[in-house]
Amino acid sequence: MALNKLYTTCIQSSSFLKTFQNVFGVTQARNFFNYFPTTTMPVEGPTEKINMYQAINDALDIILKEDDTAMIFGEDVAFGGVFRCSVNLQEKYGQARVFNTPLCEQGIVGFGIGVAAVGSTAIAEIQFADYIFPAFDQIVNEAAKFRYRSGNQFNCGKLTIRAPCGAVGHGGLYHSQSPEAYFAHTPGLKVVVPRGPIHAKGLLLSCIRDPDPCIVLEPKVLYRAGVEDVPSNDYSLPLGKAEVLQEGDAVTLIGWGTQVHVLMEVAQLAKSKFNVDCEVIDLVSILPWDKDTICKSARKTRRVLIAHEAPMTSGFGAELAATIQEECFLQLEAPVTRVTGFDTPFPCIFEPFYLPDKWRCLQAIRNLLDY
Amino acid sequence: MVLSKNCASLLGRYFRNTLIPKTLSASYTSSQVHADVKLEWTQNLNFTGSSSLLIPSYRVLNQQGQIIKESEDPKLSDSVLEKMYKNMTLLNVIDKILYESQRQGRISFYMTNFGEEATHIGSAAALNEDDVVFGQYRETGVLLWRGFTLSELMDQCYGNCDDQGKGRQMPVHYGSKRLNFVTISSPLATQLPQAAGAAYALKGKNKIVICYFGEGAASEGDAHAAFNFAATLGCPVIFFCRNNGYAISTPSKEQYKGDGIAGRGPGYGINTLRVDGNDIFAVYNATKMAKEYAITENKPVLIEALTYRVGHHSTSDDSTKYRSVEEVQHWTATENPVNRLRLYLENKDLWNEDMEKQWHTESRKDILTAFDAAEKKSKPHWSELFNDVYQEIPDHIRKQMEEMQQHIEQYKDQYPIKAYSP
Ligand SMILES: Cc1ncc(C[n+]2csc(CCOP(=O)(O)OP(=O)(O)O)c2C)c(N)n1
Ligand SMILES: [Mg+2]
Numbered sequence: 156m157a158l159n160k161l162y163t164t165c166i167q168s169s170s171f172l173k174t175f176q177n178v179f180g181v182t183q184a185r186n187f188f189n190y191f192p193t194t195t196m197p198v199e200g201p202t203e204k205i206n207m208y209q210a211i212n213d214a215l216d217i218i219l220k221e222d223d224t225a226m227i228f229g230e231d232v233a234f235g236g237v238f239r240c241s242v243n244l245q246e247k248y249g250q251a252r253v254f255n256t257p258l259c260e261q262g263i264v265g266f267g268i269g270v271a272a273v274g275s276t277a278i279a280e281i282q283f284a285d286y287i288f289p290a291f292d293q294i295v296n297e298a299a300k301f302r303y304r305s306g307n308q309f310n311c312g313k314l315t316i317r318a319p320c321g322a323v324g325h326g327g328l329y330h331s332q333s334p335e336a337y338f339a340h341t342p343g344l345k346v347v348v349p350r351g352p353i354h355a356k357g358l359l360l361s362c363i364r365d366p367d368p369c370i371v372l373e374p375k376v377l378y379r380a381g382v383e384d385v386p387s388n389d390y391s392l393p394l395g396k397a398e399v400l401q402e403g404d405a406v407t408l409i410g411w412g413t414q415v416h417v418l419m420e421v422a423q424l425a426k427s428k429f430n431v432d433c434e435v436i437d438l439v440s441i442l443p444w445d446k447d448t449i450c451k452s453a454r455k456t457r458r459v460l461i462a463h464e465a466p467m468t469s470g471f472g473a474e475l476a477a478t479i480q481e482e483c484f485l486q487l488e489a490p491v492t493r494v495t496g497f498d499t500p501f502p503c504i505f506e507p508f509y510l511p512d513k514w515r516c517l518q519a520i521r522n523l524l525d526y
Numbered sequence: 527m528v529l530s531k532n533c534a535s536l537l538g539r540y541f542r543n544t545l546i547p548k549t550l551s552a553s554y555t556s557s558q559v560h561a562d563v564k565l566e567w568t569q570n571l572n573f574t575g576s577s578s579l580l581i582p583s584y585r586v587l588n589q590q591g592q593i594i595k596e597s598e599d600p601k602l603s604d605s606v607l608e609k610m611y612k613n614m615t616l617l618n619v620i621d622k623i624l625y626e627s628q629r630q631g632r633i634s635f636y637m638t639n640f641g642e643e644a645t646h647i648g649s650a651a652a653l654n655e656d657d658v659v660f661g662q663y664r665e666t667g668v669l670l671w672r673g674f675t676l677s678e679l680m681d682q683c684y685g686n687c688d689d690q691g692k693g694r695q696m697p698v699h700y701g702s703k704r705l706n707f708v709t710i711s712s713p714l715a716t717q718l719p720q721a722a723g724a725a726y727a728l729k730g731k732n733k734i735v736i737c738y739f740g741e742g743a744a745s746e747g748d749a750h751a752a753f754n755f756a757a758t759l760g761c762p763v764i765f766f767c768r769n770n771g772y773a774i775s776t777p778s779k780e781q782y783k784g785d786g787i788a789g790r791g792p793g794y795g796i797n798t799l800r801v802d803g804n805d806i807f808a809v810y811n812a813t814k815m816a817k818e819y820a821i822t823e824n825k826p827v828l829i830e831a832l833t834y835r836v837g838h839h840s841t842s843d844d845s846t847k848y849r850s851v852e853e854v855q856h857w858t859a860t861e862n863p864v865n866r867l868r869l870y871l872e873n874k875d876l877w878n879e880d881m882e883k884q885w886h887t888e889s890r891k892d893i894l895t896a897f898d899a900a901e902k903k904s905k906p907h908w909s910e911l912f913n914d915v916y917q918e919i920p921d922h923i924r925k926q927m928e929e930m931q932q933h934i935e936q937y938k939d940q941y942p943i944k945a946y947s948p
Pocket of ligand 1: 713773
């Protein structure tokens with residue numbers, strides 16, 4: 156194409172922009188997963204076909220409506236947030252309850268702890284999980300320990316932090332990270348990762364109502380990846396519960412967030428290439444995590460693969476692997492194996508080589524079967 | 527018992543030291559200083575509010591491109607003036623082409639600099655190449671001024687095998703050791719305390735550090751830490767704030783309630799300047815003066831340049847959602863920094879329409895040539911993802927690299943290896 160044609164003014168020539176509504180909506184890299192929608196309904200009643208950011212918006216709407224102490228805040232939240240999760244909420248509930256903060260993550264979380272400490276409901280948005288680290292002290296030393304250090308006189312359980320995480324195709328070092336393990340290392344926090352619209356809504360509602368501070372890490376690539384029939388009514392999904400998506404007897408595949416979709420496809424590949432049935436589990440909740448479901452499956456299949464985007468060393472897979480070998484040692488046919496991001500920062504142009512993609516997972520299954 | 531005895535003796539020592547010695551007490555009462563705050567007593571209770579200080583904005587050129595007060599004309603040579611104008615307009619054409627190329631999916635991301643050209647070129651021109659730059663991301667003009675080539679720029683945006691950053695970062699995260707421009711990092715404001723540290727270590731070496739940041743980033747804790755460190759530790763650093771009215775969708779008025787960013791300087795004990803950021807001579811004079819002061823006094827300077835982000839925040843943003851087209855038009859029409867310099871040059875007979883056309887054609891051609899070349903180059907070899915985590919690859923990373931090597935051999939068809947260097 157003649158690049159000369161490119162030379163047209165683009166200051167405010169935004170007609171073509173309208174189709175791209177969220178910050179990382181334009182995915183030009185190859186797809187690294189196929190979306191597997193959830194079809195089992197958590198509750199009866201009417202449903203609506205919506206994607207994940209709309210489901211989150213729906214949950215926030217429900218909370219603002221029912222709880223008049225609830226407030227939503229963060230960077231660029233007022234106009235809807237860079238991923239559109241809070242769109243239209245300020246118009247509906249006013250500037251006092253849905254508002255922009257100055258650009259400061261430690262401020263956002265500290266402010267949220269204060270809101271929660273006096274009994275109001277705080278829903279804080281960190282624009283990208285990669286930018287949660289300025290708030291690390293407030294989260295790890297403050298939110299997580301507020302109850303414990305006061306002998307349960309005070310708590311900030313009404314605080315929920317939402318942050319978009321994970322690979323998106325071209326996010327590079329600072330728009331791709333999956334920091335769940337840092338927070339899972341901190342007693343006092345709860346951490347969940349939804350895999351799609353139904354889970355995003357149900358888990359967010361649970362987290363907001365949970366009596367302890369929670370972090371919801373939302374894989375940003377899923378905001379618009381697919382739609383599901385999401386129940387329109389209020390519902391919640393349990394924290395601390397994993398979900399068996401597909402039963403099998405050969406290998407247990409454990410993941411969370413986007414990786415669940417990768418593993419669903421891997422299970423299909425394993426069936427067609429190796430003629431084995433894998434059991435696919437979405438961990439859903441990183442902390443607390445569902446030891447019973449995981450170990451039950453490990454005892455059944457005797458082979459376990461854990462896959463996550465975050466680096467291998469001290470990733471949350473390490474915790475699962477350690478517990479599985481401790482609990483199921485005699486039943487295992489092979490060492491628990493991990494397929495993860497490498498122990499490097501998240502590299503932009505090399506993302507296709509960095510991710511624990513379906514081929515790396517498939518080969519790991521082969522190795523487990525051949526052990 | 528032992529404890530209370532200790533306390534008593536400590537207290538005794540405290541009182542002896544602070545109150546009793548005659549010489550000390552004399553200087554103490556006359557200095558009128560308490561906890562290093564100068565004192566003036568009052569019997570009236572009045573708030574000191576945010577409006578008690580209003581820092582004026584320094585301007586040299588008016589909108590017609592005329593010098594308002596003759597003494598403020600920096601009297602730059604014709605060649606410097608021409609380089610300034612050419613850099614500003616070159617930056618515009620680069621921005622237009624790269625912005626559009628992102629819309630076509632040829633590069634993954636881009637951020638334009640429209641409206642802020644004078645802040646980049648005016649400040650860069652006032653410094654030397656060995657003054658160290660810590661940038662935010664919207665300072666491409668500074669790199670152009672220092673001689674960053676079009677190829678270097680395009681190679682970074684493509685993350686190809688000639689990108690000095692080896693394809694690891696998103697587009698516009700430039701960096702150049704050669705040009706003393708420290709590689710851009712996305713997390714906001716992290717560069718501010720780093721700049722203070724660099725300046726401290728460079729004290730007495732006849733150079734300074736300039737640190738660019740947005741008014742949004744100035745809300746981060748790191749910004750406050752940096753100001754206080756630089757002031758207390760005497761760091762020759764220029765904190766250059768581009769106050770362009772927005773941090774993505776958040777307008778400046780939701781970012782602070784004091785007198786802008788400049789208003790903070792005096793609170794930290796930092797000499798401060800506020801300038802019209804769309805006036806290249808104002809920016810130039812301010813930066814020049816700031817450098818002289820920083821280097822002779824070993825102290826920081828804060829400059830707040832008032833400007834406007836004419837383009838969207840980035841290719842991921844649609845600013846029509848949160849600001850009016852009229853607002854943007856006002857800034858492009860009446861406050862346009864490029865036009866202002868052009869009018870000045872035309873008044874002096876240094877520029878005309880023919881030269882404009884010729885320069886435009888030439889710069890577009892050069893940019894497209896570099897763009898095409900960058901697009902054709904392969905990406906770095908995939909194993910570059912494992913290098914530079916540490917100076918030496920540790921065993922555990924080497925093992926991962928070797929496993930990946932084996933895996934790719936086995937699954938050749940599943941990886942885009944052809945796009946990467948052999
Ligand atoms: C620590 C951190 N938080 C949030 C972001 C996301 N972010 C990127 S740019 C930006 C706005 C910055 O505004 P400003 O500093 O005024 O610079 P401008 O874009 O106007 O040049 C935000 C919120 C980030 N990069 N880093
Ligand atoms: Mg700004």
